[in-house]
Amino acid sequence: MGYTKDDLKKLVDELTKQRDELKVKLHLAKAEGRDEWEKLETKWEEVKGKMKTMGEEAGEAADSVTAAAGLLADEIKKGYERIKNAF
Template identity: 45%
Template sequence: MSWKEDLRKLSDNLKQQRDELKLQLHLAKQDVRDEWDDMEEYWDRFRHKMDQVLHDASDATDEAYRTAHTIGEDLKSGYRRLRERLK
């Protein structure tokens, strides 16, 4: 799998998790909502980095890919943590 496909797959997975969590938030406690707000800021950073890497695909560096991938993996962990707190 190419790095471009890998990042797209990660992005699609994160978007699905994000959408599912948004639906559950209306019942959440304030501390969970605060954590959600933090995750939303991180999501924006991830999307910006993804757009940058995919737009500049021919010039993208391994460092840019690793940065986007690291942010994405951090988001995945954060979404998992939020999902557990909503149970």
């Protein structure tokens, strides 16, 4: 397709606008991803602690710790998926 000078200028203007909007969205996505990551890291440390406790506990206490660790692990998995989908 042949472009006139005006057509090309309009196209470049549109692309510039889209580019600027995408840069802002990417920047925000990175910030949101970092915030989500920090929250998940705290939960990750909790899971690791509960995993250690599971090895030390017995009986009902171990079942309770296992259930709590499972819930945290599910939250972390969902959070990782949210971060992945943001990019």
